[in-house]
Amino acid sequence: MELPTRKAMKLSVIRHWFVSAVAVVALAGPMAGCSRNEATFNRNEAYVKNQERLTKETFSAERKADLDEVLSGLFGTPDRPIVPALGDIDVASVMDATKLHFAAGPVGRDERGRARGLYREHCAHCHGVTGDGGGPTALFLNPYPRDYRRGTFKFKSTPRQSKPTHEDLKRILIEGIPDTAMPSFRALPDNEIDALIHYVRYLSIRGESERSLVQYALFELEPADEEANIEEERLFDLTSGNRSDRAAELREYVGAIVQKWLGAEAEATAVAPPSWLANGAELSHEREVELLKHGRDLFYGKVAACVKCHGDSAIGDGQTTDYDDWAKELEPTVPGALDEYLALGRFVFPPRNVRPRNLRMGHYRGGRKPVDIYWRIFNGIDGTPMPALSEVLKQEGEEKIGVTHDDIWALVYYVRSLPYESISQPVAVEAAYQRERQ
Amino acid sequence: MSDKLSKNELSPWPHRFAVSLVCATFPLIWVGGLVTTYDAGMAVPDWPSTYGYNLFLYPWQTWLFGPWDLFIEHGHRLLGALVGLITIGFVWSVWRHDSRRWMRGASLAVLGLVLLQGGLGGARVLMDQRQLAMIHGCVGPAFFGFGVALAVMTSNLWRAGITKPQTTPEMAGKLKRLSLTTLILIYVQLVLGAQVRHIPVTASPGTFRILVFFHLLMAIIVTVHIAQVYRSILRIYGSAPALRLPGYALGGLICIQISLGVQTWVVKYGWPAFLTESDFAAGHTINASSLSQSLTVTAHVAVGSLILAFAVMLYTRAARLFRTETTALGSGALMIGLAT
Numbered sequence: 001m002e003l004p005t006r007k008a009m010k011l012s013v014i015r016h017w018f019v020s021a022v023a024v025v026a027l028a029g030p031m032a033g034c035s036r037n038e039a040t041f042n043r044n045e046a047y048v049k050n051q052e053r054l055t056k057e058t059f060s061a062e063r064k065a066d067l068d069e070v071l072s073g074l075f076g077t078p079d080r081p082i083v084p085a086l087g088d089i090d091v092a093s094v095m096d097a098t099k100l101h102f103a104a105g106p107v108g109r110d111e112r113g114r115a116r117g118l119y120r121e122h123c124a125h126c127h128g129v130t131g132d133g134g135g136p137t138a139l140f141l142n143p144y145p146r147d148y149r150r151g152t153f154k155f156k157s158t159p160r161q162s163k164p165t166h167e168d169l170k171r172i173l174i175e176g177i178p179d180t181a182m183p184s185f186r187a188l189p190d191n192e193i194d195a196l197i198h199y200v201r202y203l204s205i206r207g208e209s210e211r212s213l214v215q216y217a218l219f220e221l222e223p224a225d226e227e228a229n230i231e232e233e234r235l236f237d238l239t240s241g242n243r244s245d246r247a248a249e250l251r252e253y254v255g256a257i258v259q260k261w262l263g264a265e266a267e268a269t270a271v272a273p274p275s276w277l278a279n280g281a282e283l284s285h286e287r288e289v290e291l292l293k294h295g296r297d298l299f300y301g302k303v304a305a306c307v308k309c310h311g312d313s314a315i316g317d318g319q320t321t322d323y324d325d326w327a328k329e330l331e332p333t334v335p336g337a338l339d340e341y342l343a344l345g346r347f348v349f350p351p352r353n354v355r356p357r358n359l360r361m362g363h364y365r366g367g368r369k370p371v372d373i374y375w376r377i378f379n380g381i382d383g384t385p386m387p388a389l390s391e392v393l394k395q396e397g398e399e400k401i402g403v404t405h406d407d408i409w410a411l412v413y414y415v416r417s418l419p420y421e422s423i424s425q426p427v428a429v430e431a432a433y434q435r436e437r438q
Numbered sequence: 439m440s441d442k443l444s445k446n447e448l449s450p451w452p453h454r455f456a457v458s459l460v461c462a463t464f465p466l467i468w469v470g471g472l473v474t475t476y477d478a479g480m481a482v483p484d485w486p487s488t489y490g491y492n493l494f495l496y497p498w499q500t501w502l503f504g505p506w507d508l509f510i511e512h513g514h515r516l517l518g519a520l521v522g523l524i525t526i527g528f529v530w531s532v533w534r535h536d537s538r539r540w541m542r543g544a545s546l547a548v549l550g551l552v553l554l555q556g557g558l559g560g561a562r563v564l565m566d567q568r569q570l571a572m573i574h575g576c577v578g579p580a581f582f583g584f585g586v587a588l589a590v591m592t593s594n595l596w597r598a599g600i601t602k603p604q605t606t607p608e609m610a611g612k613l614k615r616l617s618l619t620t621l622i623l624i625y626v627q628l629v630l631g632a633q634v635r636h637i638p639v640t641a642s643p644g645t646f647r648i649l650v651f652f653h654l655l656m657a658i659i660v661t662v663h664i665a666q667v668y669r670s671i672l673r674i675y676g677s678a679p680a681l682r683l684p685g686y687a688l689g690g691l692i693c694i695q696i697s698l699g700v701q702t703w704v705v706k707y708g709w710p711a712f713l714t715e716s717d718f719a720a721g722h723t724i725n726a727s728s729l730s731q732s733l734t735v736t737a738h739v740a741v742g743s744l745i746l747a748f749a750v751m752l753y754t755r756a757a758r759l760f761r762t763e764t765t766a767l768g769s770g771a772l773m774i775g776l777a778t
Binding site for chain 2: 125
């Protein structure tokens with residue numbers, strides 16, 4: 001019988017060891033984590049670092065432990081969420097305890113057959129148990145899953161800095177976000193969607209409260225003074241005589257955040273139809289061409305200045321090196337700072353540039369209906385460089401630099417026409433625009 | 439230990455039971471896959487009872503017309519019970535009709551495996567441990583593969599034998615080694631896939647990234663091995679009809695599986711970022727819990743098990759066809775060893 005060559009033997013040995021190594025890793029893997037206990041919320045280390053760098057103060061380990069304890073006392077744990085008691089504030093409208101119970105905890109059904117763990121079933125793999133956008137799949141997704149803890153939501157009917165309405169969150173859950181990993185949950189029944197909305201608000205309010213308490217500790221509490229032999233003021237000291245005062249103060253911080261959510265419904269931007277459609281009027285072809293021309297003027301003009309980010313051809317190739325607010329918190333443009341943040345560990349990801357939308361595609365992440373695009377232009381997109389034209393809104397006939405309600409509608413018309421406009425052969429008025437722009 | 443069979447031992451029943459076992463296990467894997475896809479593992483919080491009822495006495499109206507997750511979880515349990523009963527039938531038939539001692543041992547081993555698998559499923563529910571679900575998901579394909587091996591070992595091909603393919607001893611030895619390596623690699627790939635699928639929500643993004651990387655790497659390695667197997671079988675095409683079916687099936691299924699893997703990613707997480715300027719990617723919205731999503735993801739799981747099954751068939755048949763004194767006696771024992 002022919003003996004194998006030396007090369008064949010070597011290859012055989014390498015293959016044997018490779019297979020063995022991978023088999024051991026793969027088969028041992030399932031055993032890892034069997035001892036995992038109850039899920040916990042992650043601390044927002046990146047924000048603590050951000051505030052430490054800003055204030056040049058140190059957020060001590062004791063304060064971090066206090067912070068965890070206070071948050072746990074106010075909000076409970078991922079398996080047993082608590083709705084903070086905030087006196088007269090109608091917290092239940094924002095986060096209802098029954099709905100939170102429905103959405104929180106491990107996936108399954110309780111003894112009475114009621115579903116539990118909706119958030120972990122549908123959301124946590126991307127958004128993380130904490131709602132920090134740090135779920136297991138996060139690194140593969142572009143854009144990264146949303147970190148709720150800022151309380152900032154992009155696609156909504158309310159102004160920048162305002163909270164989304166219930167309907168805004170519902171719209172995103174039902175419609176999903178095209179071109180991202182955010183799915184449409186159209187298949188879920190209404191009560192489950194509703195419970196998820198309450199739970200997302202709960203995580204958001206918890207996250208915002210955490211940020212608020214970090215600021216409170218750094219700005220309001222006395223730091224340690226070693227020379228005077230004074231210990232730092234604790235965020236919440238159970239042995240202190242004034243703990244009920246402190247608890248009331250902390251609840252006020254949380255209350256202020258909940259109030260903002262309660263006010264969201266009233267802040268929704270009501271959108272009236274453009275004046276040319278008033279009283280059921282119909283739009284003639286000539287008028288439509290005129291409006292598109294006007295929209296185009298605004299797009300390339302100095303007030304709306306859409307061209308600055310979306311680019312000369314509106315393919316999203318203008319300003320492409322900017323960041324969204326989540327990434328900016330990691331100070332990506334400050335030399336050396338980013339390394340400090342990334343060193344914090346596994347839930348802080350390398351920031352990515354925010355890409356303006358390619359408007360020639362006809363696909364819009366926040367929805368394609370005219371009213372969706374109106375909201376994006378009027379309110380901007382919170383947390384991103386997309387500005388709100390509501391900042392420069394003027395009344396019809398008013399003599400100042402700005403845009404009117406009808407101007408915004410003209411822009412909506414123009415944006416919606418872009419997928420059908422040839423870049424190489426734009427509308428006949430192109431030459432005139434080129435002259436004007438020069 | 440004897441490998442020879444008397445006339446009395448040529449009963450078709452062990453083979454019939456073994457084939458029934460395989461046929462019942464494949465849908466069980468599908469339904470088990472659906473349980474994970476719909477996260478329905480805890481849809482029934484007790485075990486072995488279902489909401490206090492005996493498994494077989496649970497009201498069928500509630501099962502069929504109740505919540506979807508209850509339907510698939512209870513269905514999975516019923517199908518599992520059926521597989522358990524068929525396994526008992528198999529053990530009975532082997533002890534009644536087959537005097538091969540190692541086959542009797544194998545029949546007890548497969549019974550032990552089905553009991554272990556049922557116990558794992560129960561423990562997953564009682565302890566609410568997703569890691570146990572992952573192990574349960576890994577033992578499932580092993581049981582399926584074991585069933586296929588038993589079906590081959592109780593078949594006419596194994597017992598009566600067929601004409602030995604005309605090939606050199608080196609070629610035969612290479613094909614046997616290659617098919618065994620491929621079989622092990624496929625199983626490792628299934629385990630990696632199970633880890634990707636059952637990743638706990640508390641796991642870090644880095645862990646998931648490593649698992650996906652190894653799953654993709656292993657997909658390439660498995661594909662290369664299957665291509666080699668395919669080429670080897672083509673070389674002895676005319677003289678090895680028994681190897682053609684598993685060889686071709688592996689070739690075809692690996693293509694389907696790669697396609698299903700890509701589709702699984704797309705239906706779960708969307709198109710990769712570099713395709714974002716394409717119209718189809720930019721306009722693509724994922725539909726959670728949609729039929730297409732569930733079927734694609736579950737099909738990826740089930741086809742993985744089917745590939746393992748054909749790899750087992752290929753190896754056991756190859757071991758029998760190209761048997762030497764040691765492999766003929768030891769291949770059955772090896773399969774028991776692999777499975778347990």
